Amino acid sequence: MALPLPPGLTPPEIAFLCEMELVTVIPRQRLEGLELLGGSLPPLNPPHRTAMPLWLALLLKRQRRANILPPPWLSPHSLAAILEHETDHDDTFSPPPRLPPAPSSNALPFSAPFLSHATADAAPDALPYHWLELGEMLLEAAADDFEDPDNVRKLLRGLREVRMSKLRKRVEDLQAGGGVDMKGVGGMEVSEGRAFVTGVIDNLRRIGASLEQQRRDRDREETADSDDDDMSM
């Protein structure tokens, strides 16, 4: 049956994407290596750290077979610094983490959730695309792996509020042509803001459609005219 959903991912689907993020795990039990559909999982040997997708880390964690090492940006110190940056800069989101070197032209470029922005070696000073979902899922399933989970929770809530109010303020600059800069926005924020942001842009476009059509015709005439000029030269 065709999917009866409007365009865009739902929050559970965003969480599903986020569960593909790699996180660092400290196993408490041995496990042989496994050939999975998304690539092979190396053997687990306690206490050697291993990177694995979040869904698997959560499965092991719930069975007390492993501990999860939260990424460095999910520490109170880092979150407080990022929150300060968010509050100081009214009009933009804090910059996303640095990207790995650009792939060559024929290689497949990777993007979130496949960028290792949630492992123990991730950058400490930037929120990756799935920051909110990842933080909440880890706090829910692995709060005991945090040093100060309550503080982390509080800072995440603060960040969410500051950033949502930025997203709402962005509405003032929306135009029929779109083009709004959203660099640094998070997955869950896109999901929440999509219906409203795209709805406003689409409706502005419909209101201005006839003006735009006139302009398109004029542009086309002008190019045609200049072509004629070239001919006469």
Added chain:
Amino acid sequence: MDIDDLLAEVTADAVPQETRDLQELTRGWVAERVAPELLPWPDALMERVLERVRKQIELVEDQTGNMDPKTNFKLIIIQTELERFKFLVRSFLRARMKKVDDPMLLSPSEYQYLTAHQALLSNHYSSSFLSQFPAALQRLDDTTGGISMVDKPDEDAAIFCRALRDVGEIFVEGTDQRFEMKRGDIRVVRWSAVRTWVLSGDVELI
């Protein structure tokens, strides 16, 4: 080509095909869920993914019944991942089905679905009410009065997208909107203005 390019090429090659396929399938699923129109059917990718899924199901069937707790736990992991893949593939197919209309972009089974579904619908309409209308009102593709009965995707719908490579200047036809898109940038923009780059793999929908 500088050292960064060389390094990137080495790392890209080091990523196994399975992981690259997962990235591609995930991206394709998100794109199909977001884009206002149907995108091309990723033939080779789907063949590889479905073949692996089939093999994994066989493996699970082989090993079920094995009472060894170690094997049992491995099976739980394998099955969990298998269900995730099945969800991805299913949701991808269902998102496409909603938009199935252009035979050029369809897989053979989607084409079969399109023709069978349309035949059922038009039979149903004509037997339940259309046949009782005057002949002039029986058409399903009328365009009188300047309004077409055929729904078309809104190609200018606004979408969220992210640049995977530097794509240079994007220009929105009919407006003053011009902007530069660099790798990692996220913009809300008309689908028609970035479609070419999404199809070439330089921009992704989010």
